[in-house]
Amino acid sequence: MQNVYRQTKFLLSSPELEKCPEDKGYEVIFIGRSNSGKSSVINTICDNKKLAMVSKTPGRTRHLVFFSIDKDRRLVDLPGYGYAKISNEIKKTWNKNLNRYLTRRKCLSGAVLIIDSRSLIKPFDQNIINWCVDVNLPTQILLTKADKLSKQKLNKAKLEVINATSKYPNINVQSFSSLKKQGLTELYKSLDAFFDYVD
Ligand SMILES: Nc1nc2c(ncn2[C@@H]2O[C@H](COP(=O)(O)OP(=O)(O)OP(=O)(O)O)[C@@H](O)[C@H]2O)c(=O)[nH]1
Numbered sequence: 163m164q165n166v167y168r169q170t171k172f173l174l175s176s177p178e179l180e181k182c183p184e185d186k187g188y189e190v191i192f193i194g195r196s197n198s199g200k201s202s203v204i205n206t207i208c209d210n211k212k213l214a215m216v217s218k219t220p221g222r223t224r225h226l227v228f229f230s231i232d233k234d235r236r237l238v239d240l241p242g243y244g245y246a247k248i249s250n251e252i253k254k255t256w257n258k259n260l261n262r263y264l265t266r267r268k269c270l271s272g273a274v275l276i277i278d279s280r281s282l283i284k285p286f287d288q289n290i291i292n293w294c295v296d297v298n299l300p301t302q303i304l305l306t307k308a309d310k311l312s313k314q315k316l317n318k319a320k321l322e323v324i325n326a327t328s329k330y331p332n333i334n335v336q337s338f339s340s341l342k343k344q345g346l347t348e349l350y351k352s353l354d355a356f357f358d359y360v361d
């Protein structure tokens with residue numbers, strides 16, 4: 163269903179959960195540490211470089227940014243975490259908000275957890291994995307910026323993440339590169355399942 167993602171449009175940006183779109187239809191979140199490449203992944207999926215803001219400066223996405231594919235289906239770009247210059251207070255509030263979002267949002271149908279393939283699973287990634295497992299949320303882990311690693315190193319990184327998550331049936335692991343548009347077919351397959359698209 164590659165083509166449907168091309169019609170994705172910016173919907174709204176909100177600093178808090180209370181101002182999110184109505185809780186209906188399907189929502190897929192894109193989550194990961196700051197600078198991991200979340201916004202780039204969204205732009206690659208939608209084949210639109212101008213959709214989500216990409217930046218070399220970590221912590222650029224501060225709001226929850228909603229994009230709509232159609233009236234019932236949304237992609238959500240979540241603020242990056244792990245950005246050193248964000249105060250502990252903000253991090254704490256964000257954790258609380260995220261927990262509430264993950265546990266209460268009924269339309270939440272899937273998560274794409276983005277991890278830079280050069281870094282191992284960090285404690286916050288593990289937290290997200292635990293949350294997704296707790297609420298039984300289908301999750302696609304993307305080891306992104308795959309173009310920056312040799313095939314051998316990439317396979318090793320992938321194997322490590324697969325080993326760490328193989329006990330969870332709802333988690334799938336793949337490599338990805340926004341720069342080279344690698345891994346798109348596999349990602350579309352999972353997204354289609356999250357959004358309940360049938361061929
Ligand atoms: N080489 C390479 N660079 C990438 C890839 N994806 C993203 N980048 C670069 O990584 C940086 C961060 O990308 P973003 O997509 O803005 O990352 P983000 O996770 O949305 O960042 P925040 O919103 O700040 O949390 C940018 O300089 C991108 O050009 C990739 O697949 N390969």
Ligand SMILES: [Mg+2]
Pocket residue numbers: 200201202215216222223239
């Ligand atoms: Mg971003």
